[in-house]
Amino acid sequence: MKSIALLPGDGIGPEVIAEAKKVLAAVGAAYGREMTFESYPFGGAGIDECGDPYPEVTAAGIRRSSAILLGAVGGPRWDALPLEQRPERGILRLRADLDVYANLRPVRVHDVLLSYCPLRPELAKGTDLVIVRELTAGIYYGERGRSRANGEWQAYDTCTYTASQIERVVRAGFETAQKRRKILHSVDKANVMTTSGLWREIVGDLAPEYPDVKVHHLLIDNAAMQMMRSPSQFDVLVTENLFGDILSDEASMLAGSIGMIPSASLGPDVSLYEPIHGSAPDIAGLGLSNPIGTILSAAMMLRHSFGWEAEADAVEAAVFRVLEEGYRTRDMTKVGTEAVTTSEMGSLVAEEV
Amino acid sequence: MKSIALLPGDGIGPEVIAEAKKVLAAVGAAYGREMTFESYPFGGAGIDECGDPYPEVTAAGIRRSSAILLGAVGGPRWDALPLEQRPERGILRLRADLDVYANLRPVRVHDVLLSYCPLRPELAKGTDLVIVRELTAGIYYGERGRSRANGEWQAYDTCTYTASQIERVVRAGFETAQKRRKILHSVDKANVMTTSGLWREIVGDLAPEYPDVKVHHLLIDNAAMQMMRSPSQFDVLVTENLFGDILSDEASMLAGSIGMIPSASLGPDVSLYEPIHGSAPDIAGLGLSNPIGTILSAAMMLRHSFGWEAEADAVEAAVFRVLEEGYRTRDMTKVGTEAVTTSEMGSLVAEEV
Ligand SMILES: CC(C)[C@H](C(=O)O)[C@@H](O)C(=O)O
Ligand SMILES: CC(C)[C@H](C(=O)O)[C@@H](O)C(=O)O
Numbered sequence: 001m002k003s004i005a006l007l008p009g010d011g012i013g014p015e016v017i018a019e020a021k022k023v024l025a026a027v028g029a030a031y032g033r034e035m036t037f038e039s040y041p042f043g044g045a046g047i048d049e050c051g052d053p054y055p056e057v058t059a060a061g062i063r064r065s066s067a068i069l070l071g072a073v074g075g076p077r078w079d080a081l082p083l084e085q086r087p088e089r090g091i092l093r094l095r096a097d098l099d100v101y102a103n104l105r106p107v108r109v110h111d112v113l114l115s116y117c118p119l120r121p122e123l124a125k126g127t128d129l130v131i132v133r134e135l136t137a138g139i140y141y142g143e144r145g146r147s148r149a150n151g152e153w154q155a156y157d158t159c160t161y162t163a164s165q166i167e168r169v170v171r172a173g174f175e176t177a178q179k180r181r182k183i184l185h186s187v188d189k190a191n192v193m194t195t196s197g198l199w200r201e202i203v204g205d206l207a208p209e210y211p212d213v214k215v216h217h218l219l220i221d222n223a224a225m226q227m228m229r230s231p232s233q234f235d236v237l238v239t240e241n242l243f244g245d246i247l248s249d250e251a252s253m254l255a256g257s258i259g260m261i262p263s264a265s266l267g268p269d270v271s272l273y274e275p276i277h278g279s280a281p282d283i284a285g286l287g288l289s290n291p292i293g294t295i296l297s298a299a300m301m302l303r304h305s306f307g308w309e310a311e312a313d314a315v316e317a318a319v320f321r322v323l324e325e326g327y328r329t330r331d332m333t334k335v336g337t338e339a340v341t342t343s344e345m346g347s348l349v350a351e352e353v
Numbered sequence: 354m355k356s357i358a359l360l361p362g363d364g365i366g367p368e369v370i371a372e373a374k375k376v377l378a379a380v381g382a383a384y385g386r387e388m389t390f391e392s393y394p395f396g397g398a399g400i401d402e403c404g405d406p407y408p409e410v411t412a413a414g415i416r417r418s419s420a421i422l423l424g425a426v427g428g429p430r431w432d433a434l435p436l437e438q439r440p441e442r443g444i445l446r447l448r449a450d451l452d453v454y455a456n457l458r459p460v461r462v463h464d465v466l467l468s469y470c471p472l473r474p475e476l477a478k479g480t481d482l483v484i485v486r487e488l489t490a491g492i493y494y495g496e497r498g499r500s501r502a503n504g505e506w507q508a509y510d511t512c513t514y515t516a517s518q519i520e521r522v523v524r525a526g527f528e529t530a531q532k533r534r535k536i537l538h539s540v541d542k543a544n545v546m547t548t549s550g551l552w553r554e555i556v557g558d559l560a561p562e563y564p565d566v567k568v569h570h571l572l573i574d575n576a577a578m579q580m581m582r583s584p585s586q587f588d589v590l591v592t593e594n595l596f597g598d599i600l601s602d603e604a605s606m607l608a609g610s611i612g613m614i615p616s617a618s619l620g621p622d623v624s625l626y627e628p629i630h631g632s633a634p635d636i637a638g639l640g641l642s643n644p645i646g647t648i649l650s651a652a653m654m655l656r657h658s659f660g661w662e663a664e665a666d667a668v669e670a671a672v673f674r675v676l677e678e679g680y681r682t683r684d685m686t687k688v689g690t691e692a693v694t695t696s697e698m699g700s701l702v703a704e705e706v
Contacts, residue, residue, distance in 0.1 A: 092545075118583075119472060119473070119581075120472070123471050142509065146551065149515075150515075152515055152516040152517055154513065154516065156514075157512045157547050159492065159512070160507065160508070161507065161508055161509075163507065193492065194436070194497040194499055194509065194510050195508045195510050197436060197508065198499065198506055198507075221599050221601075221603075222602065224599045224603035225602045225603055225606050229471055245573075245574050246573055247577070249577055249578045250581055
């Protein structure tokens with residue numbers, strides 16, 4: 001029996017979570033698996049209900065769960081709040097609290113989606129990569145501040161990494177590569193940053209332990225360029241928090257819509273699964289959103305948290321079958337495809353499962 | 354009379370500088386302009402000649418010059434040196450020394466180059482943008498260090514900005530936009546970084562002084578995505594040092610080859626012009642490199658440092674005429690084009706001028 005904590009959050013969060021739950025229920029029925037679901041307030045919804053984007057009740061609830069599925073957070077209603085009180089801060093606190101240091105963001109340009117990719121098809125074809133982003137350190141969590149000196153404001157942010165923070169995520173990168181095509185690109189800015197120098201050193205020190213993996217070092221500026229020039233060269237990329245944020249959003253475009261991309265944030269205890277898209281408050285409640293990123297995040301949960309490989313494969317296969325049949329949510333409809341609502345898409349995938 | 358300091362640097366640096374000099378000489382002859390040229394050691398060449406990537410003799414020489422044209426620096430021979438002694442450090446010291454805070458990187462997908470762009474032509478067509486990158490502060494220049502604590506290494510880098518450092522480059526962004534299509538995208542990570550919060554505030558404070566410019570705020574992750582999705586939406590982007598580094602390398606791919614992209618680094622005194630490509634030591638001396646980025650940098654010098662608009666226009670027009678005639682250096686040859694060497698390309702452009 002697995003207990004899944006749902007954090008629907010804000011905007012389109014609740015509607016995409018509802019569809020993922022539908023698909024998980026279908027998995028349970030088809031494979032005789034028991035799963036329970038419990039929803040908790042989070043993000044803007046947490047602020048509204050409990051005055052905190054990451055309320056006590058939520059923190060306590062997820063500690064008792066087997067895995068967490070998150071929708072999306074944020075919206076204009078909370079944008080005026082100071083940084084420390086905003087919905088996004090709930091995400092950062094949640095990541096730190098769970099210590100989910102390895103954020104996996106797979107990007108796959110499935111043939112049926114090739115026509116959605118902004119790149120020329122011959123460059124994008126066959127792209128199948130995973131970005132392993134460090135998620136609990138770096139400039140997101142370093143000391144920061146603002147002060148007045150010499151009659152003007154100044155501000156600072158600190159990027160910090162310890163060797164062990166680097167080592168564990170780099171190992172996750174190597175291990176991910178070992179299960180795939182065995183190519184690892186480590187991305188840093190070692191010609192400028194001291195944290196990157198340490199990062200590169202540790203990658204070099206660990207490489208002999210993974211002799212089957214071919215390692216490349218790439219500067220982040222070059223990586224951003226290569227991602228546009230020839231993304232199919234990549235298998236696994238491992239990088240620090242901020243670079244991973246930038247590079248994974250860039251890479252997500254290759255799949256045609258950011259609504260397609262799932263993520264898994266793995267840590268020592270409970271892991272966290274969420275689509276990489278935002279809360280899109282402008283289209284919330286209209287049936288226009290794409291639940292596939294969330295459904296594929298749920299598949300990652302089956303695989304990584306529960307070890308249910310067959311079930312995960314079934315969900316992924318179902319998603320691509322529905323896409324091959326021509327069904328698309330409104331972010332991806334075009335001539336020759338059939339437009340469906342968020343909820344219809346969820347039902348189609350659930351039926352396929 | 355204008356005196357131009359040449360810093361050829363390493364790898365392909367000397368050969369691309371030679372071609373730009375050829376074109377500048379043609380401009381002088383055609384328009385009756387006097388220019389003198391003086392070369393100084395810099396980068397790896399500085400280390401080899403004087404034991405310093407930015408030697409005294411070079412620092413003194415450029416102070417007496419009207420403008421500086423730089424080739425490229427770095428190479429495997431100096432890669433084993435510690436960070437503080439490497440060729441790249443010469444660039445960072447030079448930028449700081451000259452206080453060239455506004456780095457302009459124009460990217461234009463000229464119709465004749467559309468077939469080189471990795472994006473689908475209909476998405477790339479008409480792209481004509483300038484990235485204004487802050488160049489003398491941020492994480493490149495903040496305090497950094499490495500230490501042992503609790504039995505392990507740790508490292509940190511600090512990103513710092515003062516209000517006046519932000520204000521002057523943001524003004525450069527607004528002013529650049531005013532001379533163009535009057536759209537300014539300010540790129541930051543204001544949902545996480547305190548320096549970005551200050552940045553966004555200052556952009557907001559200055560906006561009323563430029564009522565003709567339409568301002569948008571974009572997170573860096575979203576900007577990296579939009580650059581791949583629809584680059585033609587951009588006119589001017591203004592951003593901090595590291596984000597500008599990443600975003601401009603990504604954008605450079607749109608023009609088909611990084612060898613095409615010039616840059617101007619503007620400051621209160623002497624300004625600095627350089628292609629954005631690296632030193633490509635593997636192809637140095639073989640006539641394979643593309644001198645156009647350097648030639649277009651020289652054109653920016655004529656415009657920004659000398660105020661010679663007609664001359665700058667003439668160089669840019671000459672470059673695109675030569676490309677329209679089908680001539681390409683080896684980075685860009687394909688069926689239907691005529692392959693030329695670095696030096697032939699320089700001569701072709703010089704003749705057109
Ligand atoms: C919401 C924001 C703080 C977050 C991040 O920058 O990590 C988001 O962009 C992401 O990538 O999950
Ligand atoms: C060589 C390196 C330090 C430099 C930078 O990061 O600024 C380069 O990438 C650039 O963009 O000019």
